Amino acid sequence: MMGVLFFGFTVLLLLMGFFVGVSFILAVVGVLTFFVIGLVAVFLVAYIRELISKDLQAPVVGTVFNQLIHFNRLFDYQTSLARRYSTYRLVMLSHSEVYTADPVTVEYILKTKFSNYGRGQYHTGIMRDLFGDGIFAVDGEKWRHQRKLASYEFSTKVLRDFSSTVFRTNAAKLASEVFVASAANRIMDLQDLLMKSTLDSIFKVGFGVDLNTLSGSDEFSNRFMKAFDDSNAIVYWRYVDILWKIKRPLNVGWEAVLKQNIEVIDNFVYELIRCKREQMKNGKLDRGKEDLLSRFLVESEKDPENMTDKYLRDITLNFTIAGKDTSANTLTWFFYMLCRHPFVQEKIAQEVREATEAEKNVSTDEFANKLTEAALEKMHYLHAALTETLRLYPAVPVDGKISEEDDILPDGFKIKKGDGVNYMAYPMGRMTYIWGEDAEEFRPERWLDNGVFRAESPFKFTAFQVSNCSYPSSLP
Numbered sequence: 001m002m003g004v005l006f007f008g009f010t011v012l013l014l015l016m017g018f019f020v021g022v023s024f025i026l027a028v029v030g031v032l033t034f035f036v037i038g039l040v041a042v043f044l045v046a047y048i049r050e051l052i053s054k055d056l057q058a059p060v061v062g063t064v065f066n067q068l069i070h071f072n073r074l075f076d077y078q079t080s081l082a083r084r085y086s087t088y089r090l091v092m093l094s095h096s097e098v099y100t101a102d103p104v105t106v107e108y109i110l111k112t113k114f115s116n117y118g119r120g121q122y123h124t125g126i127m128r129d130l131f132g133d134g135i136f137a138v139d140g141e142k143w144r145h146q147r148k149l150a151s152y153e154f155s156t157k158v159l160r161d162f163s164s165t166v167f168r169t170n171a172a173k174l175a176s177e178v179f180v181a182s183a184a185n186r187i188m189d190l191q192d193l194l195m196k197s198t199l200d201s202i203f204k205v206g207f208g209v210d211l212n213t214l215s216g217s218d219e220f221s222n223r224f225m226k227a228f229d230d231s232n233a234i235v236y237w238r239y240v241d242i243l244w245k246i247k248r249p250l251n252v253g254w255e256a257v258l259k260q261n262i263e264v265i266d267n268f269v270y271e272l273i274r275c276k277r278e279q280m281k282n283g284k285l286d287r288g289k290e291d292l293l294s295r296f297l298v299e300s301e302k303d304p305e306n307m308t309d310k311y312l313r314d315i316t317l318n319f320t321i322a323g324k325d326t327s328a329n330t331l332t333w334f335f336y337m338l339c340r341h342p343f344v345q346e347k348i349a350q351e352v353r354e355a356t357e358a359e360k361n362v363s364t365d366e367f368a369n370k371l372t373e374a375a376l377e378k379m380h381y382l383h384a385a386l387t388e389t390l391r392l393y394p395a396v397p398v399d400g401k402i403s404e405e406d407d408i409l410p411d412g413f414k415i416k417k418g419d420g421v422n423y424m425a426y427p428m429g430r431m432t433y434i435w436g437e438d439a440e441e442f443r444p445e446r447w448l449d450n451g452v453f454r455a456e457s458p459f460k461f462t463a464f465q466v467s468n469c470s471y472p473s474s475l476p
């Protein structure tokens with residue numbers, strides 16, 4: 001701690017333009033060296049203490065530094081460990097981080113003992129600046145309230161119909177863009193296009209506004225999108241940057257950039273809320289309005305004390321964050337898999353042609369109109385190929401919880417209060433003890449029973465974290 005303070009003080013002096021002599025620099029280097037040696041020694045003691053502990057705990061495979069060493073291929077590194085141990089742990093200074101690929105343990109933490117495994121202050125502390133009190137950054141009562149609201153809203157026909165129309169319209173715009181690029185034999189960045197198209201759709205569903213980032217014509221939308229993406233990336237970077245808590249109050253480095261980006265986002269969102277509230281006051285807001293923000297605004301009349309502008313900003317923004325990268329990255333992997341498996345591509349095209357009864361050379365808009373719910377329900381092979389993509393490339397590859405009390409996992413491993421318990425969706429998709437010998441193969445057929453899609457246990461296929469992303473009417 002002293003080392004950190006001293007380091008922080010030195011940086012401060014440098015920042016403030018103080019003259020620093022050679023002897024002072026040498027002293028700083030000495031202190032830093034002392035600090036690093038001290039840190040390694042403390043870690044070593046913690047590591048040895050855990051290794052010789054008589055408690056039945058998950059096998060130790062290293063310290064948190066092992067993850068940093070393998071950071072560039074982190075999920076493959078975790079996969080190689082999961083092949084040896086279905087549950088293992090890494091030693092941190094104050095606690096252990098347990099990682100599991102065992103469906104029985106996954107069921108235990110996400111369902112049986114759900115109440116003991118929340119996000120905890122560690123995760124919520126990292127997310128709070130951007131996510132506020134939204135569903136991703138809260139536990140307990142606030143989480144329950146938003147989940148109930150979401151379960152109700154997402155089950156309403158009006159929101160479902162609205163989202164389908166919005167997604168269909170934007171998919172048609174995207175298809176036209178791809179068609180033009182392909183006709184001109186132009187290379188395109190599909191992930192970038194999918195990110196923009198998904199943001200346009202989710203933003204319209206969430207806030208009722210067309211951003212049109214796909215067309216790139218609106219300077220302000222482009223600025224908003226950049227601020228949104230950069231903030232997301234910086235927040236996740238905090239998991240690696242141990243100095244973020246010092247940089248934040250000093251307003252330096254990425255923390256300063258994050259602050260500016262959040263300002264851009266907030267200015268836009270609060271202005272939207274203000275306009276809609278104004279319309280509501282003047283009786284100009286259509287009460288049958290379909291977007292999420294308008295629906296929450298109407299709801300806020302019943303509970304004005306709790307559903308403040310800040311709360312509405314947090315709820316709606318969290319939905320946008322939740323849906324954008326997950327959907328766009330899944331689709332990117334999906335098209336990548338189709339390029340690598342032309343046979344699967346051909347089967348999907350055939351199924352889509354049959355289900356929509358679309359003529360050859362039909363226009364994109366006409367084709368989009370044929371994508372009715374009834375047509376989609378016939379597309380079992382497409383459903384299987386998308387699910388197979390998520391099995392191998394889950395949008396959330398590893399997800400973590402914190403244990404609120406001492407506990408014992410089903411395999412007998414002891415968990416201490418404050419330990420992290422993470423389930424590993426990406427490694428799980430590659431385990432032969434879960435999916436059989438062909439676990440690493442892309443094979444949509446594994447999801448079909450006589451041509452009909454058959455879901456697997458959500459504790460084996462964890463891409464949607466059991467039911468947390470599907471809004472069941474019964475809450476845990």
Ligand code: HEM
Nearest residue numbers: 135147319322323326327330395396399463464465468469
């Ligand atoms: C391929 C697409 C998607 C995948 C793979 C996915 C996956 C996930 C996962 C793993 C979680 C749990 C995260 C955690 O609590 O740590 C989650 C939560 C959530 N997702 Fe999704 N998601 C997808 C699309 C969407 C979309 C389109 C929306 C809505 C616009 C959405 C809304 C949410 C919300 C609100 C939560 C928080 C639920 C809660 O805490 O109870 N997701 N999602």
